[in-house]
Amino acid sequence: IDTLQMTGKFRAITSPHEITYTLTGQKILFFGLDDPAKVKSIKLPFGYVGIVWFEELDQFSGMEEIRNVLQSLLRGGEKYWVFCTYNPPKSRNNWVNEEIIQARPDRLVHHSTYLDVPREWLGEQFFLEADTLKNKNELLYRHEYLGEVTGTGGAVFDNVEDMAMSDERVGNFDRLYYGLDFGFAVDPLAFVAIHYDKKKEEVYIFDELYRQKLTNDRTGKWLKRKYPTAMLIADSAEPKSIAELRSMGVNVRGARKGRDSVDYGIKWLQSRRTIYIDKRRCPNAYREFVTYEYERNREGQFISAYPDKNNHAIDAVRYGLDDVMQHDKLVAKHIDY
Incomplete structure (x- = not known):
């Protein structure tokens, strides 16, 4: 004033x-x-x-x-x-x-x-302190002076980017995959639609269904209406739900799980060049991927373990790309042999 x-x-x-x-x-x-x-x-x-x-x-x-x-x-x-x-x-x-x-x-x-305001508002000492920290610790500088969410160092996925995908772009996707993680009361059901560019090793997530208390009947009707010919890969720990969807005419089968399937699937996703998610189309998948962090020990330090919470869309992506991952695993074993 x-x-x-x-x-x-x-x-x-x-x-x-x-x-x-x-x-x-x-x-x-x-x-x-x-x-x-x-x-x-x-x-x-x-x-x-x-x-x-x-x-x-x-x-x-x-x-x-x-x-x-x-x-x-x-x-x-x-x-x-x-x-x-x-x-x-x-x-x-x-x-x-x-x-x-x-x-x-x-x-x-x-x-x-601070770079957006007149320099005289802050004074030269402010800029000197900023430049000093930038040269000493760029990550801290980006957080403290540029306001970037740099993370705590425990992010599982550092290859996620938001991408606005037009209907035309989505319509041109050819290699399509669909994953489904069941849920109901506490955990939501999560369905994702994915395009995978094998040559560029890029994952595109362009549609989702993410909701609690969604019955198999309502899920099946939604899938039949929106993706009538799609082949879904779902959580194989829910054979009853898979059978119910099949009885409704939904093309679905269980993912092939093994002792290391979770670790392998997450590491495979980590090794992709980029995971593109349209956060307008898939806000929940985007939120899960960018906030998913390694577990911590009692001292608060990160350990190389993945928490089994807030990862429903992530699991759905793993299931949807199960065939691609299994193929890559076989190729890797053949090369090792």
């Missing part, structure tokens, strides 16, 4: 903490969320809350807390604006980083760094 030379048009007090625009009586209200009741007890003399700003978003406990605030504030108006500002946490598993990759038509994500 002072910078805009509008100090005379506003009145600020500290108890309660608020700023009033004297010409209209409109107010800027400040609240800490240590006590959620503070927000619920707001009573406005007129109008409604039209703009909400969450500062240091990553310091909140999660989207449930944010939703509770918005449900209390966004009432009785025609238009609302919600701003969230924060420095991205390092871990891809942080709730903020998981939330921001969820596509919403009413959301705009803007990323800016």
Whole structure:
């Protein structure tokens, strides 16, 4: 306000903490969320809350807390604006980083760094410190100064990229594979549609079905409608579900599992040049792949083991590409021999 030379048009007090625009009586209200009741007890003399700003978003406990605030504030108006500002946490598993990759038509994500503002705003010492860290530890520099989600060093897949895939591009995919991981109450059912470019060693994931409490009957009807001639490879640990889908006319068989099938499948995916996922078409597959991390020991250190959670779409991809993986495994054994 002072910078805009509008100090005379506003009145600020500290108890309660608020700023009033004297010409209209409109107010800027400040609240800490240590006590959620503070927000619920707001009573406005007129109008409604039209703009909400969450500062240091990553310091909140999660989207449930944010939703509770918005449900209390966004009432009785025609238009609302919600701003969230924060420095991205390092871990891809942080709730903020998981939330921001969820596509919403009413959301705009803007990323800016110290390089986007006039140099005099920060001073030369700031730039000196940034350059020093860049030369000393580029990964830390990218996180602390460029706001990149660099990860904790425990990401299982570092070859995943988002790619917007048009209907025309998807229509030109030739080598198609389909995988299905069963689930119901706690774990969701996950189906994925995949194109694999063997020559370039590139995986393209372009469609998904990801839902809890989806019966085999409803799943079968969806598959028959959308992929009537597709051959699916599903989790062989669910022979009853496979049989039910077959009775509905779905072309499906179980994946060939072995003692090392999970490890081999994940390492095979890790060794692909790129795993392209359209996060608009497949938000859940994208989220799983970019947030999947190795297990940790009691000291919090990463170990070379894969957690069996939040990996339903990943499992579906492994099943879908089972034939390709089995072929590559046989070729590798033949070469070794």
